[in-house]
Amino acid sequence: MSGQFYGVGVGPGDPGLLTLLGVEILGLADVVIAPLSEKADESIALTISRPHLKDDVEVREMVFPMVFCPQELNSAWQQNKETIQALLEEGKTIVFITLGDPMVYSTYSYLQQLIQDSGYPVTTVPGVTSFCEMASQLGVPLAQGEEPLCVLPATCREEILDLALQNFDNIVLMKASRNFASLRQKLADAGRLQEAIMVSRCGWPDEQVFTDLSELEPSQVQYLSTILVKRKG
Amino acid sequence: MSGQFYGVGVGPGDPGLLTLLGVEILGLADVVIAPLSEKADESIALTISRPHLKDDVEVREMVFPMVFCPQELNSAWQQNKETIQALLEEGKTIVFITLGDPMVYSTYSYLQQLIQDSGYPVTTVPGVTSFCEMASQLGVPLAQGEEPLCVLPATCREEILDLALQNFDNIVLMKASRNFASLRQKLADAGRLQEAIMVSRCGWPDEQVFTDLSELEPSQVQYLSTILVKRKG
Numbered sequence: 001m002s003g004q005f006y007g008v009g010v011g012p013g014d015p016g017l018l019t020l021l022g023v024e025i026l027g028l029a030d031v032v033i034a035p036l037s038e039k040a041d042e043s044i045a046l047t048i049s050r051p052h053l054k055d056d057v058e059v060r061e062m063v064f065p066m067v068f069c070p071q072e073l074n075s076a077w078q079q080n081k082e083t084i085q086a087l088l089e090e091g092k093t094i095v096f097i098t099l100g101d102p103m104v105y106s107t108y109s110y111l112q113q114l115i116q117d118s119g120y121p122v123t124t125v126p127g128v129t130s131f132c133e134m135a136s137q138l139g140v141p142l143a144q145g146e147e148p149l150c151v152l153p154a155t156c157r158e159e160i161l162d163l164a165l166q167n168f169d170n171i172v173l174m175k176a177s178r179n180f181a182s183l184r185q186k187l188a189d190a191g192r193l194q195e196a197i198m199v200s201r202c203g204w205p206d207e208q209v210f211t212d213l214s215e216l217e218p219s220q221v222q223y224l225s226t227i228l229v230k231r232k233g
Numbered sequence: 234m235s236g237q238f239y240g241v242g243v244g245p246g247d248p249g250l251l252t253l254l255g256v257e258i259l260g261l262a263d264v265v266i267a268p269l270s271e272k273a274d275e276s277i278a279l280t281i282s283r284p285h286l287k288d289d290v291e292v293r294e295m296v297f298p299m300v301f302c303p304q305e306l307n308s309a310w311q312q313n314k315e316t317i318q319a320l321l322e323e324g325k326t327i328v329f330i331t332l333g334d335p336m337v338y339s340t341y342s343y344l345q346q347l348i349q350d351s352g353y354p355v356t357t358v359p360g361v362t363s364f365c366e367m368a369s370q371l372g373v374p375l376a377q378g379e380e381p382l383c384v385l386p387a388t389c390r391e392e393i394l395d396l397a398l399q400n401f402d403n404i405v406l407m408k409a410s411r412n413f414a415s416l417r418q419k420l421a422d423a424g425r426l427q428e429a430i431m432v433s434r435c436g437w438p439d440e441q442v443f444t445d446l447s448e449l450e451p452s453q454v455q456y457l458s459t460i461l462v463k464r465k466g
Contacts, residue, residue, distance in 0.1 A: 007369075009365075009369075011252070014254065015253070016252060016253045016254030016257065017252045017253070017254055017358075017359065018252060018253050019244070019249060019250045019251065019252055019253075019361065020248070020249045020250070020251050020252075020253070020256065021247065021249030021250060023253065024249065068378075101361070101365045101368075101369075101375075102369060103365060103368035103369055103373070103374045103375045104365065104368075104374075104375050104376060104382070105376055105377065105378075106374075109374035109377055110374075110377065112372060113372070113374075116372060122372060124369035124370075124372065125249075125250075125369065126250065126361045126362075126365040126366045126368070126369040127361065127365070128252065128334070128359045128360065128361055129359075129362070129365065132242075132334045132336060132337065132359040132360070132362065133359045135334075135336035135337075135359070136240075136242075136334075136335060136336055136357035136358065136359040137357075139345060139346070139349060139355060139357065140336070141336045141337075141339075141342035141343075141346075142334075142336045142337050143337060143338055143384065143386075144301075144338065144342055144343065145301075145338075145386070146386050146388050146389045146390065147386075147389070148383065148384065148385045148386075148389050148393050148397070149337070149383070149384040149385075150381065150382070150383050150384075151376065151381065151382040151383075151384070152381045152382075153376075153378070153379050153380075153381075155379050156379045156380070156381050157379065160381050160400065160401075163396070163400055164381070167393065167396055168393075
């Protein structure tokens with residue numbers, strides 16, 4: 001009998017934002033998979049999860065390349081998938097942990113498809129997103145009434161960014177560190193720089209809130225930074 | 234000494250999607266405020282919260298009109314605010330509960346501003362949104378890589394809906410029951426009806442998933458229905 005594969009969104013950083021179901025699933029894990037990137041943010045998911053794991057759990061940190069290339073022979077994606085399949089064949093309960101929500105810009109969202117396509121059942125537990133946490137902390141609604149909300153990686157196509165800045169009252173810009181200088185210029189060109197608030201490492205002990213982005217040194221913008229652009233009035 | 238005012242997002246419906254912090258705050262409540270609408274969905278927030286409340290908690294169900302009109306003398310908004318202020322002056326710990334996330338299309342997002350403007354501290358605990366839950370259940374990512382995500386109430390301005398359907402690969406349409414027939418026509422006109430999946434009462438015992446919207450009777454679409462439109466490939 002093959003094992004079970006779960007994905008758990010552990011929330012944006014505050015350990016209190018784990019869900020009850022997430023805690024329950026973490027407690028079932030024989031193997032926990034923590035994705036690693038060069039940016040070293042993801043081991044935080046492990047720190048959040050650790051108090052809820054069994055004592056004898058096996059923790060595997062796996063590196064997933066930014067580019068999704070499962071077809072490529074001997075790619076890291078392919079190898080990781082095969083490792084997980086072998087563990088499932090041993091009947092192990094495997095829990096993949098991910099910051100925020102598993103279906104919002106996560107490595108997991110690719111992996112769950114690979115595992116599912118290989119014929120294994122997958123169960124995913126949603127989590128609190130970083131932008132919801134940010135809005136709660138700032139006391140700034142993401143969207144009200146009939147307003148639309150647009151969530152964009154700061155690295156998205158330029159015409160999409162332009163379109164959003166021209167037409168959407170509420171915009172969340174994720175991964176704002178990647179190209180902060182050009183992003184700020186875009187905001188200024190659209191006349192919306194004054195509407196922007198940036199939070200770095202939201203909900204973490206070293207969280208920082210920036211209400212004026214105009215003087216900020218791009219090199220000082222941290223990896224986990226999100227900008228909320230909100231038309232006033 | 235005045236009391237404390239909290240808002241807690243209890244998640245989309247599954248009691249397991251409450252956060253640990255949410256549970257902690259619910260346990261502190263002297264008074265719980267459950268918003269009521271004519272649609273009767275919100276008392277579900279109370280059902281989710283109930284196991285975590287003190288035995289002697291006071292539950293107040295408050296009706297908040299859809300239209301936000303706090304300035305209007307003797308409006309329900311004004312009266313509710315005054316009731317809450319009086320309780321805060323008594324030193325009560327008040328917890329306002331809300332389905333999903335408190336900053337995503339909720340009555341709470343208006344109320345927290347009123348309470349804050351009156352000089353009382355407000356603490357908000359984010360929650361899992363219905364669209365994150367829906368994506369996890371379907372195994373369909375909301376957004377990956379550089380893709381944008383657009384969240385719209387189905388009742389938003391027509392030009393915004395057109396713009397989104399033309400330009401965004403990933404679209405979440407909330408409150409899809411409000412004008413289902415015209416919404417479906419819009420999807421068809423944009424050539425995107427085949428990409429649409431609708432979930433009604435996601436995560437609830439009577440949840441329904443619709444992968445073909447073409448034959449659905451508009452009058453049968455339930456209040457808590459969300460459509461995910463996702464460009465394939």
